[in-house]
Amino acid sequence: MAAPSKLFRVFLTHGAGLFVGLFLLWIPAARAQTSLQYQQPPKAMVDIVDALPTPGVELSPAGGTAGKRWMLIEHFSGLPTIADLAQPELRLAGLRFNPRTDGPSRGRYDTALELQALPSGKATAVSGLPARAKIRFADWSPDGRKISFVNISDAKEDAGLSLWIVDAATAEARRLPGIALNGIFGAPCEWLSDSQSLVCRTVPADRRPAPSRSEVPAGPVIQENLGRVTPGATFEDLLKNPEDEQFFDYYATSEVQLIRLDGTVKSLGKSGVFENATPSPDGGYVLLLERHHPYSYLLPFEAFPERVSVVNLKTGTAKQLADKPLEDDLPNIHDAVPPGPRDHEWRSDSAASVFWVEAGDGGDPRKDVTVRDTLFLLDAPFESAPRKLAELPVRYRRVAWGNDHLALVEERRWKDRKRILLEIAPSAAATSVKLFEGSFDDRYHDPGQPIESTTSAGKPVVETTPDGRGIYFRGQGASAEGDKPFLSVMSVVNGDSQRLWQSAAPYFEIAVDVLDPAAGTILLRRESQEQNPNYYIQKMGTPSAEQVTFFPNPYGSGALPKKQVLHYKRSDGVDLSANLYLPPGYKPADGSLPTLMEAYPTEYKTKAAAGQVSGSPYQFTFLNWGSPVPLVTQGYAVLESASIPIIGEGKSEPNDTYVEQLVASAKAAIDEGVRLGVVDRNRVAVMGHSYGAFMTANLLAHSDLFKAGIARSGAYNRTLTPFGFQNEERTYWQAPEVYYKMSPFSFADKIKTPVLLIHGEADNNSGTFPIQSERLFSALKGHGATVRFVLLPLESHGYAGRESVLHMFWEMNNWLNTYVKNPPSATVAAQH
DSSP, rough: OGGGGEEEEEEOOTTTOOOOGGGGTTTTTSEEEEEEEEOOOHHHHHHHHHHHOOOOOEEOOSHHHHHEEEEEEEEEOOOOHHHTTOOOOEEEETTTEOOOTESSSSOEEEEEEEEEETTTTEEOOSOOTTTTTOEEEEEEOOSSSSSEEEEEEEOGGGEEEEEEEEEEETTTEEEEEEEEEEEEEEEEEETTTSSSSSEEEEEOOOOOOOOOSSSSOOOOOOOOOSSSOOOOOOOOOOOOSSHHHHHHHHHOBBBEEEEEEEEEEEEESSSSEEEEEEEOTTTTTEEEEOOSOOOSSOOGGGGGGGGEEEEEETOOEEEEEEEEEOOOOOOOSOOOOSSSSEEEETTSSSSEEEEEESSSSSTTTOOSSSOOOEEEEETTTTOOOEEEEEESSEEEEEEEEETTTTEEEEEEETTTEEEEEEEEETHHHHHHHHEEEEHHHHGGOOOOOOOOEOOOOOOOEEOBBBSSSSEEEEEEETTOOOOOEEEEEEEETTOOOEEEOOOOTOEEEEEEEEETTTTEEEEEEESSSSSSEEEEETTTOOOOOEEEOOEEEEEETEEEEOOOOOOOOOTTOOOEEEEOOTTTTTGGGGEEEEEEEHHHHHEOOOHHHOOOOOTTTTTTTOOOOTGGGGGGTTOEEEEEOOOOOEEEOOTOOOGGGGHHHHHHHHHHHHHHHHHOOOOEEEEEEEEEEEHHHHHHHHHHHOOOOOOOEEESSSSOGGGGGGTTTTTBBSSSTOHHHHHHOOOGGGGGGGOOSSSEOOOEEESSSTTHHHHHHHHHHHHHHHHHHHHHEEEEOOSSSSOOOOOHHHHHHHHHHHHHHIEEEEOHHHHHTTOO
C-alpha cells in the first residue's frame, strides 16, 4: 500500500443513468471511496505549474550609497512540496505557525537575492546567503545602504528564525549571531531611523520547554453569554480550551529587543504577547501592541484585548495609552468598528506623535450621527491631553502623512459605496479641503492612491511635487478599453487632477515610483501579451524608455494562449466582459470547442458601475495554480473571469435576485462565445473557487446551461453562516428566504449535472469549512447525482503543495474529458 503521505480521500458516486464504463481507466466506479496516490496531468500542464514566478523588485529609499537608488531583486521559490506542508504546524487563535521555528508555516520565500544600482548597473548576486536559504521579510534600511532579512531554518540543529544583514555596496550578507526571532505574527523586525539598529520580537531568553498536551481532560469546556448581543462570523483555527490558551501564550509570547548591527542587544521590558513593536520616526520610542487575556474561543486573536503603550528607549520607562477590551459585540456588518480608541500608529512625518481614531457612533454604522469618527494625536512625552485632528462624517479608512501642512485622509461608506479624500493640515486641524468624493465602485473615475516615498527616518510619506502644491497619484486607469494605468498630480488646493503619464497600447505599464520629481523620471513595470514583465526607466513626456531588468519568460519560448477581451450585454442591458483564451494554433476553421467558463460574482449598487470593464488586453498571461487557463493546452476554450455582476439599485439588495442575475450572466457569456463560433453550446463546463464554487453549484441547480461543473473550496449551505456571508449583511433570521434560495444545498435534489467537488482539508477561510463540501456531497449522492469529492490533505483555502496542485489539474482534466469533451450520449446513458 502507498505511504500515507501520498494518499488522500476520493469519494465518488454515479447517477443511475450514467455510463460508468467511461471511468474504468480512471478509478473503480463501484467503490464509494478509495485511496489514491497523487497523480499528474499531461506534461504541458506540469510545465506550467513548475514555472517559477517572475522575480520581485524592492526599490531602496533615496540617499543610499553614493546617492544611488538600488533595486533588491528577489527570486522566489516554486510551489512547496507536500512534505513541506507536513512540517509541524499549530493552528491557534486564527494563526498558523511552525512551533519548531516560531515562524510562518506556509507561504513562498526567496531563494536568492540580487542587487542592481539604477539607472544602468548590472544585477549582482548577493553572496554569503545561508545554504538552502528560505528568506522572508526583506527590508531596506532608512539610509538605503543595508537590507535586513529573516532566514527560516527547520534543521533540527539550527531550527528557527535568524536575522541577516546585507551591505548594498558589497552585496554581501552576514548573520547577526545569537538572535532567535519570533515571527508568528509576521515580520519580527523594523529598522530604527539611525539605520544601525532594529527593534525585533525575539524568543524570550528564559523560555522554558514547551507545554505538553494531556490525554486526560481536566473538565468540560464551558462558554456562556449572559444576555449580551454578540453576533459573529464563522472562523477556523480558534482556541478551543484552556490547554490551547497555554500553547498560544507559550509560542506567541516574545521579548522586544533593540538589536544593533554590532551585535549588542538591549531588552525593552518584560515579555508579552506582542503583536507589533514599531519605533518612532525619531528613534526615541517604541509603540507596542500587546494582546492579553481574557481570550475568546469564538474569535481570532485580532479581537483579543489589546494593550497599547510606548516605551522610552533612553530610560526604559513605559506609558500605557489604551487597554481595549475583547471585541466580541461588533455588528457583523460593513463599517462596524470597535468602540473606543483604535488603529494606533505613529504619525510618520513627525518626530514622535501617536495617532488614533475613535468612533462617534459607538462603532455601529447604523446609528444616525453627525460625527462618525474623530482623529486624535498625542505628542511625546505623552503626558498632555490628546489634540483633536479632525471630525469625519464618514468612516475613517486610512491616512497618508505629508508634513505639518498636509495629510491625506480617506473616508469610506459601504452602504452607498462612497469614497472621500480629505486634505487636512496637522498643524492647523480646523482647516480641511475635500479633494475627491465619488463611488469606489466607479472605477472609471477613480483618482487612484497617493504615491508614498520613504523619509530619512524610514517612514512613508506622500510624494509631492517640488513646489509642494501637488500630490503624485497612481491609478489603474480603468476605461471602456480596459485598464490603462496612469500617474497624475492632484492639486492640494482644489483636488484638480492632471495626468502626467499613462500606459498605452500595445503595453500594460505601471508607474512603480517617481525616481526624480524635478527631472520627471519614473520607474515602470512593462508587459504585453508577448513580453513578460520587466522594469524600465522613462522620462515623462518622452516616447522611449530604458530597460533595466531582463527577466526571462517563465514559460520559456513555447507558444502561450492569447487573451481576447469580449464585450457583450446581459438580457437586462448590463454590459459584461470576459477573457477568452484559445488553444495555441487555433484557427477559425477548427470550429467550436469544448469550453470551460470561470467566474466570481461581485455585488454592485448601480448598473453603470457593474458594466465597467476591468483588466487589460495587453497584460502578460500568468498561469497560477488557481487559473483555468492551463486547460487550453488540452484543447479547451476558456472563458476566464466572466463578469457576473449582482446588482441591487436603490433600496433593493443585490442578493434579492441573485439566482436570476447569475443565470442571465452565465447565459450571456455562452451566447457570445457561440456567436463568435468558438464555443460549443452543448459542451460547456463551469468552475469557480470559493464564492465562485458557490456560484457554480447554484448554476447547476438553477439552469441547464452546462454539461459539468467544478467547485473548489466553496460554501453551499448558508444557514451555516447565519450572521452574514460575502457582502450580505442581513442575518438568516432577517432574510431566511434569501439564505434558502441562495443555498445550493437547498436544491441538491435538482442538481443532475456531473459536479466535481474539491476542498482543502485544512481550509481556514471564514465560512468555507470542509464540512460544506462534505455535506453537499452527501446530499447529492443521496439524490442519485453524479459527483466526485476530492479532499486534499494539509491544504488550506488556497492550494499550495506541488503534488496537490498537479493532482487538482489531473482531476479537472479527467472530469472535463469525461463529461464535456466526450460526454456520454443520451442513448448510451439510457441503457445503463
